[in-house]
Amino acid sequence: MSEETLSNLSREDRSFEPPADLAASANVTAEAYDRAAADRDGFWAEAAERLDWSQKWDRVLDWDDPPFAKWFVGGKLNAAHNCVDRHVEAGNGDKVAIHWVGEPADDKRTITYSDLKDEVCRAANALLSLGVQAGDRVAIYMPMIPETVVAMLACARIGAPHTVVFGGFSSDALASRLVDCEAKVVITSDGGYRRGAASGLKPAVDEARAKAAGEGFDVEHVLVVRRTGQDLGENGWDDGVDVWWHDVVDSASAEHEAEAFDAEHPLYVMYTSGTTGKPKGILHTTGGYLVGTSYTHNAVFDLKPETDVYWCTADVGWVTGHSYMVYGPLANGATQVMYEGTPDAPHKGRWWEIIQDYKVTIFYTAPTAIRTFMKQGREIPDGFDLSSLRLLGSVGESINPEAYMWYREVIGGDRCPIVDTWWQTETGQIMISPLPGVTAGKPGSAMTPMPGVEADVVNDDGESVPNGSGGYLVLKQPWPAMLRTLWGDDERFKDTYWSRFKKQGFYFAGDGAKKDDDGDIWLLGRVDDVMNVSGHRLSTTEIESALVSHPKVAEAAVVGAADETTGQAVCAFVILRDSAGDGGEDIVEELRRHVQKEIGAIAKPRQIMVVPELPKTRSGKIMRRLLKDIAEHREVGDVTTLADSTVMDLISKKEGSAAGDEA
Ligand code: PRX
Numbered sequence: 001m002s003e004e005t006l007s008n009l010s011r012e013d014r015s016f017e018p019p020a021d022l023a024a025s026a027n028v029t030a031e032a033y034d035r036a037a038a039d040r041d042g043f044w045a046e047a048a049e050r051l052d053w054s055q056k057w058d059r060v061l062d063w064d065d066p067p068f069a070k071w072f073v074g075g076k077l078n079a080a081h082n083c084v085d086r087h088v089e090a091g092n093g094d095k096v097a098i099h100w101v102g103e104p105a106d107d108k109r110t111i112t113y114s115d116l117k118d119e120v121c122r123a124a125n126a127l128l129s130l131g132v133q134a135g136d137r138v139a140i141y142m143p144m145i146p147e148t149v150v151a152m153l154a155c156a157r158i159g160a161p162h163t164v165v166f167g168g169f170s171s172d173a174l175a176s177r178l179v180d181c182e183a184k185v186v187i188t189s190d191g192g193y194r195r196g197a198a199s200g201l202k203p204a205v206d207e208a209r210a211k212a213a214g215e216g217f218d219v220e221h222v223l224v225v226r227r228t229g230q231d232l233g234e235n236g237w238d239d240g241v242d243v244w245w246h247d248v249v250d251s252a253s254a255e256h257e258a259e260a261f262d263a264e265h266p267l268y269v270m271y272t273s274g275t276t277g278k279p280k281g282i283l284h285t286t287g288g289y290l291v292g293t294s295y296t297h298n299a300v301f302d303l304k305p306e307t308d309v310y311w312c313t314a315d316v317g318w319v320t321g322h323s324y325m326v327y328g329p330l331a332n333g334a335t336q337v338m339y340e341g342t343p344d345a346p347h348k349g350r351w352w353e354i355i356q357d358y359k360v361t362i363f364y365t366a367p368t369a370i371r372t373f374m375k376q377g378r379e380i381p382d383g384f385d386l387s388s389l390r391l392l393g394s395v396g397e398s399i400n401p402e403a404y405m406w407y408r409e410v411i412g413g414d415r416c417p418i419v420d421t422w423w424q425t426e427t428g429q430i431m432i433s434p435l436p437g438v439t440a441g442k443p444g445s446a447m448t449p450m451p452g453v454e455a456d457v458v459n460d461d462g463e464s465v466p467n468g469s470g471g472y473l474v475l476k477q478p479w480p481a482m483l484r485t486l487w488g489d490d491e492r493f494k495d496t497y498w499s500r501f502k503k504q505g506f507y508f509a510g511d512g513a514k515k516d517d518d519g520d521i522w523l524l525g526r527v528d529d530v531m532n533v534s535g536h537r538l539s540t541t542e543i544e545s546a547l548v549s550h551p552k553v554a555e556a557a558v559v560g561a562a563d564e565t566t567g568q569a570v571c572a573f574v575i576l577r578d579s580a581g582d583g584g585e586d587i588v589e590e591l592r593r594h595v596q597k598e599i600g601a602i603a604k605p606r607q608i609m610v611v612p613e614l615p616k617t618r619s620g621k622i623m624r625r626l627l628k629d630i631a632e633h634r635e636v637g638d639v640t641t642l643a644d645s646t647v648m649d650l651i652s653k654k655e656g657s658a659a660g661d662e663a
Contacts, residue, residue, distance in 0.1 A: 050291075069484065080124075119254075133160070139178055172597065178217065266484075268284055272319075298332050301391060319428070355386055363391075364394075396532070404420075419436055426482070454475060475507040529624075620643075
């Protein structure tokens with residue numbers, strides 16, 4: 001983030017008090033901060049009482065061997081029972097759990113908690129019949145259909161940790177995850193709908209399975225939901241491995257006794273980008289995760305399960321979908337909307353139409369989406385009745401003040417508070433956010449650590465900075481939904497998060513932040529080689545590795561350049577191998593496609609520049625800062641530490657002649 005933006009941020013002086021009616025009936029009041037400050041473990045124990053435990057814990061937190069935490073030690077529970085069965089047992093079986101809205105017009109389903117229970121039990125029985133046992137990993141590679149939620153809960157029910165891989169990831173990305181967590185079964189669908197067209201998913205699973213087999217790992221079964229009815233082709237079905245969902249799930253019994261698992265039993269692994277090429281498998285466990293997500297969902301969104309209709313627009317393939325579409329809301333007995341398609345299909349007002357049709361009251365989305373709508377103009381949302389809305393949420397990156405004001409005025413009718421929620425795949429739960437009945441919202445600030453969460457901004461030495469200063473965001477005390485480790489890599493877990501402020505024992509989030517004069521927190525973006533593109537995390541190194549794996553590329557450097565809509569955009573600089581000559585006319589498009597194939601469409605560079613050299617220090621480190629200057633069309637900064645300071649002239653000249661590379 002540029003200095004200019006930074007100072008603009010700190011000049012922001014608007015603030016919006018909570019609406020009086022919301023404040024008067026809020027689920028959580030200011031007293032929660034005091035309660036948590038006086039006795040943090042006691043506070044989280046109270047939050048845990050909101051769930052059904054088969055066996056109560058002996059100890060709230062075991063932090064004897066940091067950074068390896070154990071929460072609710074000795075407690076036992078079943079996550080699926082907590083998200084589904086207990087609501088049915090409490091007499092709410094007829095309550096709608098999910099209003100599912102498909103992309104093709106009129107493709108809708110209404111799923112009550114009873115329906116969900118039956119489906120989850122059937123799927124659990126089907127997984128058992130395929131040989132899945134507690135502890136086995138199951139990969140889920142699916143579109144946004146109800147079966148995806150059913151599959152996750154069925155895994156949780158039988159204690160098989162799931163790893164959901166975003167359906168937009170390539171077969172290569174899927175293969176590396178299958179191998180890393182040794183997934184026994186993959187659950188997928190023949191395909192999904194996107195902007196009116198059916199696109200295949202099963203073929204990517206076949207490719208991934210073949211790649212995994214090449215690395216010596218065999219997936220035992222692939223369970224396939226029929227969604228689009230696409231022709232799978234002559235070689236698209238392997239009788240020894242592939243099983244149709246409707247063959248084994250529909251005929252399975254709807255009776256299944258949920259077994260209680262240890263609070264620390266693994267619930268899921270979610271892969272996310274880090275600073276090196278290899279994605280990290282973030283491990284979340286059962287008890288603490290469910291406590292953290294259900295507490296924060298109730299507090300931040302002020303959910304009134306009897307009357308609210310909640311909608312989180314995230315894809316279930318990301319952590320937001322896990323914590324605030326599946327586990328948090330379902331544990332709280334929410335009625336929610338789940339939408340399969342994109343915001344602009346079949347028309348640009350689709351989301352607003354859904355809010356109108358289902359009378360959505362709580363809406364949670366990402367700044368990148370809001371900025372896209374801003375560009376399209378307010379006439380589109382103005383054409384729909386959005387008066388049911390009472391609370392708006394934002395996640396994924398800082399919401400810039402302009403987008404905040406537009407969201408507040410145009411979507412929220414100037415009456416809905418906005419909760420800007422900061423958290424990460426690793427934190428599992430929202431960590432910094434206004435409480436809607438307590439905290440006045442400032443456009444662009446995530447405001448205050450949640451009750452029970454100790455977040456701070458520190459300097460290089462780990463000392464808390466005074467108000468009005470910036471530094472690194474840290475978490476000073478463990479929290480229930482925290483990651484427990486990286487799958488199979490305790491050392492990398494320690495190095496990545498706990499070594500930067502080892503002396504103090506702080507968790508290093510990788511984000512820069514600032515405290516304003518009131519002590520409220522403003523997030524300033526990543527301080528490492530992680531980019532944030534449309535609220536999705538991408539690693540510069542991972543994309544560089546993908547580029548270098550192309551036979552024509554000798555070297556590559558990737559930077560995240562500021563982008564009006566997506567926050568940041570991927571910009572790549574490549575040096576071609578001598579043998580590749582000038583690479584050919586379509587080299588840029590060829591490389592963009594290659595990155596898409598290796599990682600997925602979200603990682604496709606916006607711009608690729610073929611350059612003769614890269615700027616390096618004398619010790620050979622690429623100076624990405626200078627490349628960023630070029631990508632953001634700024635004057636190139638200080639080049640004195642470059643081994644060869646003329647390199648930047650060469651690259652700048654290329655830049656001048658490369659307009660048109662932008663996609
Ligand atoms: O840089 C922060 C940014 O997203 C990162 C976490 O990305 P991921 O694990 O993919 O999770 C995204 C959804 C929780 C953070 O390190 N980030 C997320 N929310 C915000 C944010 N930055 C500023 N403000 C936010 N509200």
